[in-house]
Amino acid sequence: MQIIENEKKYDVVIVGSGAGGGMATKILTDNGLTVALMEAGPFFDPADQDQQLHLKWPYESPRRGKGSTRAFGDFHASYGDWEVDGEPYEMKGDTKFNWWRSRMLGGRTNHWGRISLRFGPNDFKRKSIDGLGDNWPINYEDVKPYYDKVDKLIGITGTKENIYNEPDGFFLPPAKPRLHELYYKKGAEKAGVKVIPSRLSILTKRISNERGVCYYCGNCGRSCGVYADFSASSCLVFPAQRNAQGRLDLYVNSMVREVSVDKYGKANGVIYINKDDNSEYRINAKVVVLAASACESARILLNSKSSYHKNGLGNSSNMVGKYLHDSTGTNNMAFIPDLMNRKTYNEDGMGNMHLYTPWWLDNKKLDFPRGYHIEIGGGLGAPMYGFGFDFNSLNKFFGLQVGGYGDRVRDEVKKYYGSTIFFASRGESVPNENNYCEIDPEKKDKYGIPILRFNYKWSDYERKQAKHANETINQIVDNIGGHMLWQNKGPDHGLLTPGEIIHEVGTTRMGSNPKTSVVNEYEQLHDAKNVFVVDGGPFVSQADKNPTWTILALSWRTSEYIVDQLKKQNI
Amino acid sequence: MNRRESLKTLVIGSLASSLVLEGCLPKEKEIIYENVWKYKYGRTPEELERDLKLLNQVFFSKEELNTIRVLANLIVPPTNEGNIDQAEVPEFIEFIVKDTPSFQGVLRDGLKWLDKTSTENFGKDFVSCSEIEQKNILDKVAFATRKKNKEEAFFSTIRNLVITGYFSSEVGIKDLGYKGNQPNVWDGVPEDILKEHGFSYKKDWNYKFLDPLKRNDIAEWDENGNLIT
Ligand SMILES: Cc1cc2nc3c(=O)[nH]c(=O)nc-3n(C[C@H](O)[C@H](O)[C@H](O)COP(=O)(O)OP(=O)(O)OC[C@H]3O[C@@H](n4cnc5c(N)ncnc54)[C@H](O)[C@@H]3O)c2cc1C
Ligand code: SF4
Numbered sequence: 059m060q061i062i063e064n065e066k067k068y069d070v071v072i073v074g075s076g077a078g079g080g081m082a083t084k085i086l087t088d089n090g091l092t093v094a095l096m097e098a099g100p101f102f103d104p105a106d107q108d109q110q111l112h113l114k115w116p117y118e119s120p121r122r123g124k125g126s127t128r129a130f131g132d133f134h135a136s137y138g139d140w141e142v143d144g145e146p147y148e149m150k151g152d153t154k155f156n157w158w159r160s161r162m163l164g165g166r167t168n169h170w171g172r173i174s175l176r177f178g179p180n181d182f183k184r185k186s187i188d189g190l191g192d193n194w195p196i197n198y199e200d201v202k203p204y205y206d207k208v209d210k211l212i213g214i215t216g217t218k219e220n221i222y223n224e225p226d227g228f229f230l231p232p233a234k235p236r237l238h239e240l241y242y243k244k245g246a247e248k249a250g251v252k253v254i255p256s257r258l259s260i261l262t263k264r265i266s267n268e269r270g271v272c273y274y275c276g277n278c279g280r281s282c283g284v285y286a287d288f289s290a291s292s293c294l295v296f297p298a299q300r301n302a303q304g305r306l307d308l309y310v311n312s313m314v315r316e317v318s319v320d321k322y323g324k325a326n327g328v329i330y331i332n333k334d335d336n337s338e339y340r341i342n343a344k345v346v347v348l349a350a351s352a353c354e355s356a357r358i359l360l361n362s363k364s365s366y367h368k369n370g371l372g373n374s375s376n377m378v379g380k381y382l383h384d385s386t387g388t389n390n391m392a393f394i395p396d397l398m399n400r401k402t403y404n405e406d407g408m409g410n411m412h413l414y415t416p417w418w419l420d421n422k423k424l425d426f427p428r429g430y431h432i433e434i435g436g437g438l439g440a441p442m443y444g445f446g447f448d449f450n451s452l453n454k455f456f457g458l459q460v461g462g463y464g465d466r467v468r469d470e471v472k473k474y475y476g477s478t479i480f481f482a483s484r485g486e487s488v489p490n491e492n493n494y495c496e497i498d499p500e501k502k503d504k505y506g507i508p509i510l511r512f513n514y515k516w517s518d519y520e521r522k523q524a525k526h527a528n529e530t531i532n533q534i535v536d537n538i539g540g541h542m543l544w545q546n547k548g549p550d551h552g553l554l555t556p557g558e559i560i561h562e563v564g565t566t567r568m569g570s571n572p573k574t575s576v577v578n579e580y581e582q583l584h585d586a587k588n589v590f591v592v593d594g595g596p597f598v599s600q601a602d603k604n605p606t607w608t609i610l611a612l613s614w615r616t617s618e619y620i621v622d623q624l625k626k627q628n629i
Numbered sequence: 630m631n632r633r634e635s636l637k638t639l640v641i642g643s644l645a646s647s648l649v650l651e652g653c654l655p656k657e658k659e660i661i662y663e664n665v666w667k668y669k670y671g672r673t674p675e676e677l678e679r680d681l682k683l684l685n686q687v688f689f690s691k692e693e694l695n696t697i698r699v700l701a702n703l704i705v706p707p708t709n710e711g712n713i714d715q716a717e718v719p720e721f722i723e724f725i726v727k728d729t730p731s732f733q734g735v736l737r738d739g740l741k742w743l744d745k746t747s748t749e750n751f752g753k754d755f756v757s758c759s760e761i762e763q764k765n766i767l768d769k770v771a772f773a774t775r776k777k778n779k780e781e782a783f784f785s786t787i788r789n790l791v792i793t794g795y796f797s798s799e800v801g802i803k804d805l806g807y808k809g810n811q812p813n814v815w816d817g818v819p820e821d822i823l824k825e826h827g828f829s830y831k832k833d834w835n836y837k838f839l840d841p842l843k844r845n846d847i848a849e850w851d852e853n854g855n856l857i858t
Contacts (some may be wrong), residue, residue: 121724240823263843265848275809402805
């Protein structure tokens with residue numbers, strides 16, 4: 059197929075407009091560079107009334123919010139979920155991996171949970187602590203200044219706690235906990251489990267005149283129409299566009315296939331398919347920044363084959379795609395009789411829990427190496443599709459009759475409204491070379507781009523951790539007189555399928571040895587000095603935290619490095 | 630053409646191929662579009678097209694839909710707070726079976742079974758039975774717990790759809806007492822409720838929670854991360 063050349067030559071082309079790509083766009087354009095931002099999905103602005111999802115009522119959807127075309131519900135601000143039309147992926151043998159993709163400006167940051175946790179000093183040096191996996195080539199002090207800047211630029215709630223491995227930052231005031239959260243705290247503290255206010259990238263206080271303040275609709279997953287939560291589109295790309303005075307070109311519906319190289323094997327831009335006319339185009343740039351999400355960036359590198367890079371770009375080590383790892387996760391739910399027959403009030407609050415449990419134990423005293431944190435859910439939420447199913451099944455805890463119809467329906471639905479708590483443990487897995495994504499030898503997507511194939515298995519490290527999480531939660535529930543709605547049993551102890559926590563990282567890991575890693579400490583390919591990866595790919599290990607705040611901080615750090623290296627004409 | 634217009638063109642284009650709009654003038658089509666299309670909530674063009682296709686199909690016959698209405702009124706009887714028709718439960722069920730076709734067989738067979746049973750027992754179809762007779766039939770299938778037979782599974786399915794349909798409607802939401810989905814100033818659980826449950830923010834916490842009055846003052850910190858505004 060003929061490739062159509064774009065005459066313009068950019069300083070930098072960025073692939074993907076999510077967390078990593080959005081941040082790179084902002085920092086690079088603020089520093090005067092000319093940037094092309096490539097995004098596979100359409101333009102998205104949560105404040106555009108045709109695209110807006112927040113403050114809608116369940117009955118504005120003919121299916122009352124059922125997730126028929128969106129896995130997490132009809133109002134979830136995601137174009138794409140575990141499946142994307144015409145873009146399949148495969149799994150090897152009997153292994154399983156669930157891959158969440160969202161194709162839109164801002165990517166997954168439009169609908170993410172806004173849980174914004176810094177890594178702590180230990181999280182960069184796990185090998186030194188337990189001998190497993192590898193250390194990062196950088197430490198907390200290297201990243202701290204960027205975490206601080208991200209806190210101030212984007213905004214985050216929180217409290218000073220002085221916990222060594224949960225470093226404090228520049229916080230906006232926390233919100234008072236909801237009723238079920240107070241019960242959780244009571245039960246948890248009785249069990250010796252720490253509970254602190256949440257660290258969410260939601261504005262409980264104004265940080266600039268460009269963005270609004272949270273008015274507590276509880277639905278950040280729909281993307282905030284007044285920009286009071288963090289989305290890469292509204293908080294990074296739009297401000298960059300306003301500042302850049304024509305130095306930023308946004309290419310939407312543009313699916314990048316590969317990084318192109320000149321006749322000396324040096325990267326000189328990207329080749330993409332314009333979804334509107336199905337033709338292939340080329341963008342010329344001095345520097346290429348990949349931020350298409352960890353697995354997608356690995357895919358682009360592996361598909362960038364040339365006589366110089368037979369194995370794919372940046373892959374002389376054979377490490378691209380390897381060490382893929384996701385957070386661990388279990389889900390539990392409990393019925394709390396003390397929360398029955400509630401007086402109702404507006405309890406929407408912020409778009410996630412108001413408090414949570416960071417990892418509180420020492421693994422040296424446990425039979426598994428890495429920790430987890432606990433997120434919770436519950437309260438007087440909006441009744442959407444699925445509300446009232448098996449309306450009085452909780453009667454069984456009192457030996458009362460289950461089922462029936464008539465006047466009792468109203469009474470029993472109201473009796474149990476808001477009486478359950480949901481618990482999600484999210485933990486650190488041990489990165490493993492045998493968990494990977496690679497190019498499927500045969501299959502291609504609808505654009506003719508070779509697709510990914512996954513190979514991923516949990517080990518006993520993760521299973522034992524899941525078991526511990528279940529036991530902890532059982533104890534907390536017991537302490538507040540609750541009843542578990544189910545028990546996660548062995549052999550997997552309810553460990554969710556790899557990929558399902560949507561914290562997949564590690565596919566282009568960072569290191570100082572080019573034989574065992576893909577990028578250096580500045581997320582720069584060992585094999586190609588003018589190519590960088592700024593999504594979760596460079597993570598050496600995922601902490602017992604969520605990854606996005608670290609993606610943002612590292613992307614900022616890398617962007618400053620790019621500016622500096624261009625100035626010095628090193629790249 | 631801006632996005633709004635192009636969506637409209639798409640909607641009208643797809644309506645035009647359906648029976649509803651045959652023979653209408655372009656202007657009339659626009660008016661019908663504005664009237665029938667109340668579900669505007671951030672759909673992608675593909676989703677919009679899918680919904681319009683479904684909204685223009687008919688699955689249940691008039692008789693079946695009437696049986697659903699009668700059944701729904703038995704499951705959630707009308708009160709001053711709201712009723713099944715105000716909650717648009719039959720419309721919701723008609724839509725959901727097209728949206729999620731796995732419901733179709735269960736519900737259609739179940740409705741047939743209702744009429745068959747009522748004819749066998751009372752010599753008339755379900756809707757013509759007295760309320761006592763109708764309940765007599767439902768009581769046979771309404772209390773299943775573990776393993777359900779086909780009829781019990783039908784009743785449990787339709788009961789779930791009716792209850793969810795009722796409570797997710799405008800009247801149902803009020804009836805339930807859900808008070809959110811509107812701009813709010815969150816300052817915690819109301820004092821009286823907090824007290825009833827034996828909690829206190831002041832006693833149990835030593836944090837400075839957000840101050841609703843200072844929410845619009847732009848945040849500033851000292852170098853140690855202490856908020857000073
Ligand atoms: C429901 C949900 C809840 C989450 N909650 C949290 C949370 O609370 N805390 C947290 O830290 N993390 C959370 N995450 C994870 C978080 O969203 C990701 O870590 C983060 O968005 C990853 O950023 P990224 O830079 O990889 O870009 P992404 O946000 O993944 O965006 C990548 C972008 O690249 C585009 N793209 C992909 N391929 C191509 C291509 N070939 N050409 C051009 N463009 C391409 C995509 O369309 C997309 O816009 C959550 C995720 C989900 C889905
Ligand atoms: S909870 Fe607050 S930040 Fe989140 S969408 Fe609602 S108003 Fe916006």
